Amino acid sequence: MADVNRSFSNSTSVEIITEHLKSVLRYAGVELTNAQLAETALSILSSYWYLNLAELCIFFSQLKNGSRGQFVWGSKINNQAIMVALVEFCKDRRREIEYRENELIRKKAETGYTRNENLVKDIVTGVQNTRREREKAKQDFKTFCKLFPYLPDKYEPMVLWKAWGGDNEALHKIYGEKIPAKDVTEMDIGMYLCNYNIAKSKDNERI
Numbered sequence: 225m226a227d228v229n230r231s232f233s234n235s236t237s238v239e240i241i242t243e244h245l246k247s248v249l250r251y252a253g254v255e256l257t258n259a260q261l262a263e264t265a266l267s268i269l270s271s272y273w274y275l276n277l278a279e280l281c282i283f284f285s286q287l288k289n290g291s292r293g294q295f296v297w298g299s300k301i302n303n304q305a306i307m308v309a310l311v312e313f314c315k316d317r318r319r320e321i322e323y324r325e326n327e328l329i330r331k332k333a334e335t336g337y338t339r340n341e342n343l344v345k346d347i348v349t350g351v352q353n354t355r356r357e358r359e360k361a362k363q364d365f366k367t368f369c370k371l372f373p374y375l376p377d378k379y380e381p382m383v384l385w386k387a388w389g390g391d392n393e394a395l396h397k398i399y400g401e402k403i404p405a406k407d408v409t410e411m412d413i414g415m416y417l418c419n420y421n422i423a424k425s426k427d428n429e430r431i
Contacts, residue, residue, distance in 0.1 A: 374424035
């Protein structure tokens with residue numbers, strides 16, 4: 225109702241609630257004076273301004289079908305019973321909203337978990353594929369050239385390939401007499417080739 229108040233006025237909101245009350249009273253065969261109707265409607269608006277039009281319709285429909293308890297006693301209406309019923313309606317509404325919000329959070333969490341799980345699988349698969357490709361490239365020169373399509377002019381491609389694979393003669397051509405440990409040379413040459421290919425790829429993109 226707050227949106228109705230802002231867009232129109234409080235009197236419009238009171239009139240809407242009053243019409244709902246009239247409908248319920250006609251259904252129950254009971255009458256209230258205009259002053260009583262206005263007072264009840266104003267009380268509902270001031271206490272439950274956050275309810276929207278659809279929720280008001282649901283509440284008054286439930287009053288009619290009896291699911292919100294008895295509010296007519298003989299030929300008289302119990303205003304207090306209506307207000308108590310509205311309190312219970314708002315509690316039910318709050319529980320439903322919390323349930324839906326929790327379900328949404330749960331689904332988002334599950335979706336996030338699934339995405340993270342898939343990401344981990346992709347990373348592991350990518351690492352495994354890279355390792356297989358790397359080992360294959362050490363044994364096959366053509367695969368090496370596919371893995372590193374850009375090779376520096378400083379060394380012959382065959383020398384780089386053999387050195388990366390641990391060939392002692394090729395390593396001498398690159399490092400001279402002081403050759404580092406095999407795992408160091410492998411990583412050193414591999415990083416050198418990777419960085420060179422990344423730089424060349426960026427240069428080609430600019431062109």
